[in-house]
Amino acid sequence: MSSTMDPPIYYSRSEYIETDTGNKVSRRATIAGPQNIVLGGKTIISSGAIIRGDLRRTGPGHTVVIQLGRYCLIGEGCIMRPPYKTFRGAFNYYPMKIGDHVHIGAGSVIEAATIGNHVEIGKNCIIGKFTIIKDCAKIADNTVIPPNTVIPTFSRFAGSPGHFIEDLPESTQEMVEAQTKQYYTRFQPLDRQ
Amino acid sequence: MGPSVQYHCPCLSTSPVPPPPHLPSSLHHFHPLHNLFFCEECDAVRCNRCVAVEVSTYYCPNCLFEVPSASVRAEKNRCARNCFSCPNCRNTLSVVSSDPPETGDGRSTAPLNSSGEPPFFLYCNHCRWDSAEIGITFEKPTGLAAQLQKYEDSAPDSLEFDRLKDHFEPFLRASSLSSSMAVHAALPGSAAHSHHLHSTSITAAASAALARDIPGVAKYNPLSRSASGRAHRDRTANKDEMPEYKGRVEIASVGLLGGGGGDVEVDFMRRLRDVQSVASVEQRWGNSWAGTLQVKDLKPLRIPLHSKRSKRCPACTHILIKPEQKAQSVRYKIKLVAANYLPAITVALPHLQKPIATSDAAKRTLMKISPQSIDDGTTPPGLIAGKTYPFHLALTNPLYDPIQVRLSVQRVHVTAATPGVGEKARRPPFAISLPTSPFPIAAFAEAWEYEDDEDMMVDDDDFGAGGVKGRDKDGRGKAKTVGVLERRANVTLIGGEVIIGKEARGNVKFNMLVTYTYRSDDSTPSEGDGDVPKSSKPPEVKSFAFYTVVDLGPIIPREEPRMETDA
Ligand SMILES: [Zn+2]
Ligand SMILES: [Zn+2]
Ligand SMILES: [Zn+2]
């Protein structure tokens, strides 16, 4: 549960680049194909994260490969890779869309097609290709979600393969929103570097 | 788990006062604030244990199709489309065609929902089980449940279930009619209604607990009022009127029909080479029939439906929760949650709160600025017996009006001591100090939320004060420990102190009564509001009280080697 008294989380100012819209991106993160990645604002990309915006659909023109909403957190060492499949003989990557207030714990590998708003994904999870995670869902630490899984709203999943465990409370949306906003506030630069 | 605060729902007892925190029953009386509801009509907290539940929408958790309640029963609470779970690992199965395998990137991924070559089969992309192994294939990749219908209908468990239903149907219809008339005759008016609702929710909880031990029953039986009402009546009705039920098959012959049984199983076990070929309890748990022990005979099951539920106050039947009809909408038409009425309380132990550094560089800088704030591993992760600690309570006001809050600690019972200890343990294990006079919390305003607009810049200094600088003051300034420490927006920070006895054991856990008063018109509360008796107050001043349990964490006994740090 979030607390108004949670201690600050300090980063050294030199490590992070802050954008006009308040995104904070670690210089130690690997952002491949940045022109194909959209960050919604006040989203944090932690050190060691790998975001594969370069794995784009074949064909001409500009495409969005990975889209992240506002107040998201991509934890340390996370890998975000768009899903792929061979359809009617043609191999292709497909875009990944992630909503607002989505936190992804350290060391997780994400190949989902869509993740809704107010979603929490724990540490060291594997979210398989083309997974669809609906709003207000929660994935426990160390969960393995096989490809093509659908995770409905207000459900908590855990295990390998991930199973439905329980319904989440009706106020999940408000709780997650408060938590992600607070995390962004606690995430502060420390100077004198 | 750090220190926590939980809120009381008085539904389990006749007394409004919760049991002492050291009793095991305490656990069942308290809930996280965000799991509680609030009935405006009764001016009372409600929890998931006491509310009456009604299903408003059924849907399949995989294909997300909404199922009309009329067909839920006929389809046996499971998806009647294409959704099956793996009999081996319970993962959702995919429909795949018999196309030649992919050569593309060298990875062997089965093509999905392809319009390829028949026959089609079900495939698990987690454990690689496939339905062709047990001889289940399909001509078309759609309507799989319908294609399997004939197997399902002829299975011994569904035949037996149909027979049971036919047997009990007339009896249930007759008894439900008579018992509902009896209730209304005995308790006329609204009292009857509330009593009836209350007892059904209690019996529903009880029958749900009992049903958990019957495979296939608990999970797929939604806790609807009609169902729970029936369970309740069963017990009161006269069972002698029922004719004796005769099973469809003689139990002795079940083994011969391939449904398991002594000799067949003994024979199977005798030839067993690989323990993996024995189906685990987990794999058999969802089956409603005492079936085979062998993994190779397990069948895929249609995925059980999920439901969206409305919740009603058990006393006045007003709706507390009403979700939007659409299965995947997260909005509610009615949502009366306690967090919108009661102040949110969080607790922290300042001596354990260390700022987090995301990198070594940040840690080094932090060390230079405030060395004492770094966790150097010397601070024991808890409370040491015989010492005194400050603790902080942050109270957040969710109301648009300011409130006056008064806290009082329920006396710590001496009986809390561990059994078998002598005279010394007669003393309470710890003592809590909290401010006794009421204190204000400012009204909630949308602006406090640090709203999304980009122009709302966050002032770093503001928040720094709560971190490093605040700690400095605690460390050497000998600032006030007990009392109001800080007021910021709609949050008031309260300091408390705990003195732990030398022989204390267990957790520092105490019940705390929170009383708050608010006025709806006047927005300038004066000092001492809470001290004036309620009767002399103008009618627009209201007061509400609720119990919480505060757990500061375990006490570390003095004998432990960690004690060397105690000066
Ligand atoms: Zn209750
Ligand atoms: Zn389905
Ligand atoms: Zn499987």
Ligand SMILES: [Zn+2]
């Ligand atoms: Zn009520």
